[in-house]
Amino acid sequence: MNKGAGRRFGWLRGQRKRSIEEVILMLLCALTIPSILPFGVYRLVQRQWMSAAVDMALVLAMLAVIVHVWRTGRHRVAGFCVTLFYSAGLLATVYLRGTSLIYWVYPTMIACYFVLRPRVAVAINSVTLVALVAILVSQMAVLNLLTIVVTIGLVNLFAYIFAYRTGEQNKALHTEVELDFLTGIGNRRALDRRLAEHADERRPHLPACLLLLDLDHFKQVNDTHGHAAGDQALRRLAEVMRLHTRSSDRLFRYGGEEFAVIANGAELNAASRLAENLRAAVAGATLIDGHALTVSIGVAFMDKRGTPAGWLKQADTMLYAAKQGGRNTVRVAAAGPASDYAHRA
Numbered sequence: 001m002n003k004g005a006g007r008r009f010g011w012l013r014g015q016r017k018r019s020i021e022e023v024i025l026m027l028l029c030a031l032t033i034p035s036i037l038p039f040g041v042y043r044l045v046q047r048q049w050m051s052a053a054v055d056m057a058l059v060l061a062m063l064a065v066i067v068h069v070w071r072t073g074r075h076r077v078a079g080f081c082v083t084l085f086y087s088a089g090l091l092a093t094v095y096l097r098g099t100s101l102i103y104w105v106y107p108t109m110i111a112c113y114f115v116l117r118p119r120v121a122v123a124i125n126s127v128t129l130v131a132l133v134a135i136l137v138s139q140m141a142v143l144n145l146l147t148i149v150v151t152i153g154l155v156n157l158f159a160y161i162f163a164y165r166t167g168e169q170n171k172a173l174h175t176e177v178e179l180d181f182l183t184g185i186g187n188r189r190a191l192d193r194r195l196a197e198h199a200d201e202r203r204p205h206l207p208a209c210l211l212l213l214d215l216d217h218f219k220q221v222n223d224t225h226g227h228a229a230g231d232q233a234l235r236r237l238a239e240v241m242r243l244h245t246r247s248s249d250r251l252f253r254y255g256g257e258e259f260a261v262i263a264n265g266a267e268l269n270a271a272s273r274l275a276e277n278l279r280a281a282v283a284g285a286t287l288i289d290g291h292a293l294t295v296s297i298g299v300a301f302m303d304k305r306g307t308p309a310g311w312l313k314q315a316d317t318m319l320y321a322a323k324q325g326g327r328n329t330v331r332v333a334a335a336g337p338a339s340d341y342a343h344r345a
């Protein structure tokens with residue numbers, strides 16, 4: 001697509017990459033509208049005002065959710081609301097029109113598993129089922145009611161197992177794909193994703209800083225002690241980083257002997273203290289027997305107006321300055337232009 005076309009259709013794509021959860025929720029709502037609207041119109045023509053009102057309210061609610069998610073990107077609460085609308089709509093319809101509309105229960109309940117965590121979906125569907133039985137108990141023979149309860153139970157059981165398994169597989173896949181095999185911390189892909197998430201966050205969030213760490217004269221380690229010893233030093237560096245960071249901080253191996261930390265909740269002052277602690281910890285640790293190793297660190301604030309590429313560039317510029325400044329050094333980008341100060345052993 002050329003630049004002009006990109007601009008023209010930008011409104012359709014939105015300004016950012018949408019998460020799969022957002023897309024699924026909007027699709028679900030979009031599919032619900034043509035599924036219900038014809039029935040709503042039919043009820044209007046038949047002057048069945050209450051049923052028509054329920055159908056039309058559902059259609060309007062789906063439209064509102066699409067607009068809300070499209071504009072804000074917030075899908076969690078919206079997804080929860082959609083399942084509540086579904087359940088309330090289903091109960092109202094069955095209450096008003098009787099047992100012939102009971103078949104809506106199956107797609108409605110399965111839809112919950114698309115937008116909610118399996119446990120939450122089970123909880124909502126269980127409450128709906130109890131309410132449904134209360135409505136139907138006086139209208140149906142016991143055996144028929146039992147059949148409905150058992151089939152609804154089975155549908156929920158299968159949907160739960162499927163959703164749970166899919167969720168677990170997704171988690172395992174993410175872990176596998178985003179893990180650095182040598183050190184066990186996040187890899188470059190994980191770092192890129194986390195930076196993009198930070199840039200996409202729309203709600204006011206905690207400040208965060210990016211630290212880039214690079215081992216000094218690491219080539220000498222490989223040349224003198226061999227590649228296996230070099231690998232061991234990289235693993236130990238990751239351990240030192242784990243020991244000297246908080247559980248909310250995120251650690252990554254950015255490339256060969258380059259590492260990164262996203263210090264969540266840290267302003268520049270706190271991040272520069274963390275960087276200095278890390279620098280001192282590495283200098284005091286034995287990453288490799290008989291060979292003193294140090295690390296240079298560049299720090300940048302992940303300014304909300306910035307981009308992942310911009311933050312990486314700024315931290316990298318500071319890292320380069322730390323190397324130029326003699327290594328075993330921390331350089332911190334000022335919030336504005338890249339002025340800096342240094343800690344030196």
Ligand SMILES: Nc1nc2c(ncn2[C@@H]2O[C@H](COP(=O)(O)OP(=O)(O)OP(=O)(O)O)[C@@H](O)[C@H]2O)c(=O)[nH]1
Nearest residue numbers: 214215216217218219220222227228230231256257
């Ligand atoms: N053992 C091991 N070495 C690696 C790995 N990835 C990169 N390296 C080595 O890291 C070294 C990086 O060397 P340089 O980029 O020249 O940097 P340096 O020697 O650390 O020098 P400065 O960064 O300028 O202080 C190279 O020798 C790479 O082979 C790895 O996974 N294991």
